[in-house]
Amino acid sequence: MALPLPSGLVPSEVAFLCEMELVTVVPRQKLDSIDLLSGTTPTLRPPRRENLPLWLGLLLKKQRRANIVPPPWLHPDSLRAIIQHETKTDPTGWAPPPLPPTRADGRGNALRINTGEAGEPILSPPFLPSCTSSSPAGALPYHWFELAEMLLAHASDDIFDATEVRALLRDLQEVRAAKMRAIPAQLEAGVDGVMSLRGVGAMELAESRGLVMGVVEGVRKIGASAEAARREEEEERGEAGMDDEPSDDDMGL
Amino acid sequence: MSYYDVDAILTDGEKVPCTFEYDVPYLGHLDNSSSSGLKPGTALSLPLWLAEMLALASAGEDSKAPLTLNLPPCLSDAVVAALRADPRAVALRDQSVHLYGVGVRMLDLFDERELGAVLRRTFVVRAADVGLHARKADEGGIGGHQIEFLRGLEEWERNLFRRAHEGVKGAKEWADRVKKT
Numbered sequence: 001m002a003l004p005l006p007s008g009l010v011p012s013e014v015a016f017l018c019e020m021e022l023v024t025v026v027p028r029q030k031l032d033s034i035d036l037l038s039g040t041t042p043t044l045r046p047p048r049r050e051n052l053p054l055w056l057g058l059l060l061k062k063q064r065r066a067n068i069v070p071p072p073w074l075h076p077d078s079l080r081a082i083i084q085h086e087t088k089t090d091p092t093g094w095a096p097p098p099l100p101p102t103r104a105d106g107r108g109n110a111l112r113i114n115t116g117e118a119g120e121p122i123l124s125p126p127f128l129p130s131c132t133s134s135s136p137a138g139a140l141p142y143h144w145f146e147l148a149e150m151l152l153a154h155a156s157d158d159i160f161d162a163t164e165v166r167a168l169l170r171d172l173q174e175v176r177a178a179k180m181r182a183i184p185a186q187l188e189a190g191v192d193g194v195m196s197l198r199g200v201g202a203m204e205l206a207e208s209r210g211l212v213m214g215v216v217e218g219v220r221k222i223g224a225s226a227e228a229a230r231r232e233e234e235e236e237r238g239e240a241g242m243d244d245e246p247s248d249d250d251m252g253l
Numbered sequence: 254m255s256y257y258d259v260d261a262i263l264t265d266g267e268k269v270p271c272t273f274e275y276d277v278p279y280l281g282h283l284d285n286s287s288s289s290g291l292k293p294g295t296a297l298s299l300p301l302w303l304a305e306m307l308a309l310a311s312a313g314e315d316s317k318a319p320l321t322l323n324l325p326p327c328l329s330d331a332v333v334a335a336l337r338a339d340p341r342a343v344a345l346r347d348q349s350v351h352l353y354g355v356g357v358r359m360l361d362l363f364d365e366r367e368l369g370a371v372l373r374r375t376f377v378v379r380a381a382d383v384g385l386h387a388r389k390a391d392e393g394g395i396g397g398h399q400i401e402f403l404r405g406l407e408e409w410e411r412n413l414f415r416r417a418h419e420g421v422k423g424a425k426e427w428a429d430r431v432k433k434t
Binding site: 015209218222 | 356357361364369372373374377378380381383384385388413417419421428430431432434
């Protein structure tokens with residue numbers, strides 16, 4: 001096919017997935033619960049706060065029927081702490097993602113409380129409560145960039161000190177992008193060509209996918225002939241010593 | 254590399270120096286000099302596809318090929334030493350537009366582990382720079398130093414720059430669009 005469709009998600013698709021995240025909303029008018037595919041929304045009786053999906057929250061905000069509570073990690077102090085972590089504490093990896101909500105059980109254990117209906121823990125981003133008002137400060141969830149941009153665009157009056165937050169977000173983006181660019185060098189130097197991407201954000205992945213995949217491809221092409229020669233040598237060496245090892249065909253019956 | 258890959262076709266057209274071993278009667282026009290044949294020992298610059306075919310051809314019993322290939326000047330010892338010292342200081346496009354492509358073909362033909370290692374390290378180091386410039390190219394005006402850097406990029410690196418820049422541009426366009434709606 002000659003269609004140059006990009007591999008992976010484009011930024012607008014990433015933002016669309018981000019809109020599934022739950023945010024805390026302070027309603028200004030009553031609203032009955034709506035049956036959505038992702039579940040029933042809670043009935044809105046002002047001024048009780050409820051968790052709604054982001055797209056619904058933004059819609060109500062635009063209609064001036066609700067205000068959005070910014071998540072705790074979007075506060076300037078929290079962002080400054082994260083920038084500190086990224087620059088000083090850990091210059092190679094990213095700041096760790098927020099821990100899942102846990103509750104103590106009185107015996108000194110902390111149990112997860114985010115299990116789904118099947119009793120298994122939910123691990124993937126739009127379903128983690130990482131953007132509600134109960135999320136921990138000082139850790140960036142997976143969709144931090146898109147959520148921060150959308151809240152700053154539509155709900156900047158709800159965010160504490162929006163200009164400061166904007167400046168800090170830009171700094172954070174630059175620092176993390178620099179780490180992303182250093183990935184191919186780390187892959188070279190590291191063990192086995194595997195490195196941890198723990199804590200990276202969704203939009204950062206979408207931005208850097210082209211560059212990182214391009215570099216990995218280039219390195220693969222350059223090393224292809226050396227790799228082929230190495231494989232041939234290994235095969236020859238393997239044939240010489242094949243009598244001692246059990247072959248895969250022996251079932252051991 | 255696929256059959257229709259334009260970069261592969263262009264790489265094939267790069268000239269490499271070869272020496273003829275045999276006396277070839279009617280190919281004198283390749284040397285631009287005589288209408289008579291080519292003597293053994295003539296050094297010529299032939300395109301890679303022709304040189305590769307002739308170098309790998311074997312004439313029956315004797316294992317000697319009609320010509321021997323040498324490394325092109327863009328991959329000479331001087332260039333390799335410069336790359337080993339500082340990959341960022343060498344303007345690769347001035348050496349050869351398809352330096353990495355020709356390098357990969359040479360690695361296929363000769364078993365040069367060192368050259369492979371140097372090429373790989375060069376590629377990775379320059380890729381980090383390409384990523385940085387791709388980001389900076391969007392914000393603010395293009396400085397003179399940047400134009401100089403972009404001009405010296407080889408073809409593979411130019412592709413990398415394009416891909417990196419598109420990624421960053423996409424994210425910025427989305428952010429602007431969100432602000433408008």
